[in-house]
Amino acid sequence: MIEIYSWPTPNGHKVHILLEETGLDYRGHPVDIGAGEQFDPEFLAISPNNKIPALVDSDGPGGRPISLFESGAILIYLAEKANAFYPQESRVRYAVLEWLMFQMGSIGPMLGQAHHFRRYAPEPIPYAIERYTNEANRLYSVLDRRLGESHYLAGNEYTIADIAVFPWLRSSKSQGVDITEYPNVLRWYAEIAERHAVKRGLKVLSDKTLAFDRRARENLFGVRQYRRRP
Known part of the structure; x- marks a missing residue:
């Protein structure tokens, strides 16, 4: 168990x-x-x-x-x-790993900081708010470019890379991001959100x-x- x-x-x-x-x-x-x-x-x-x-x-x-x-x-x-959700073929597996590392090293820490300084800091710090809001939007742009050329982050298969990134995008407004400005991300996000296992x-x-x-x-x-x- x-x-x-x-x-x-x-x-x-x-x-x-x-x-x-x-x-x-x-x-x-x-x-x-x-x-x-x-x-x-x-x-x-x-x-x-x-x-x-x-x-x-x-x-x-x-x-x-x-x-x-x-x-x-x-x-x-x-x-x-x-x-x-973790393909065996070497090239695809490395693609999964690089996008998983992208989540661990960029999406999580940077979107977390944007969320923190925009919502939880005891007082507004304009420099921090601008820096992390800009970085959040830059990261959404990276995702949008990738999802414009690939159905999922690591290719044509839904993998742990997608599972890792998805929950971080549920608070896009709190990160200072209008997700509708990133149509490929929006398409990907809406599709994953409808999966029964994701809802559970x-x-x-x-x-x-x-x-x-x-x-x-x-x-x-x-x-x-x-x-x-x-």
Whole structure:
């Protein structure tokens, strides 16, 4: 059985979606990041970077348990376990990897910063807002060019690259992006949003909400993030 420790964020949802797409047996366990549960010793034992999601599979390689953190690594692991959404042909597989790395290195961090400075910063910082809003739109342009020449990000097949990027685009307005200005992205996004497994994946832990009170801000953005741990 796969145990997934998560929260309904883009990084959480991409793993939830893949689990629903593959049909692998799993149980979801909420980790309330606003309440600081990501700092619990039990969670840090499987996710030393105190970030969700994290996974424990009792039936890992060789039939032995395995734990994983980092959502990109989890996507690769689950896709290989299910032999799905991660093509075997070398050239296509490298295309999947490069677009997955694009999500991990650019889409997630930069769109996250745009969202943060536009919505959650305690006071407006015009330079940061302009910088990350511009970068968000640049990244949507990269996606739009790619999706103008390829039906999906890595080619003609729907893969973990698409699954990784999709949840990050659900908050385009909060990132300062008008998605209708990127017609190829809009076409791709609308198609993926209609997949039944995607709809189910987005419902995982959807009853959990994050209250942005003082305690949550400290846990997410404040001193607890930077405190040294033994």
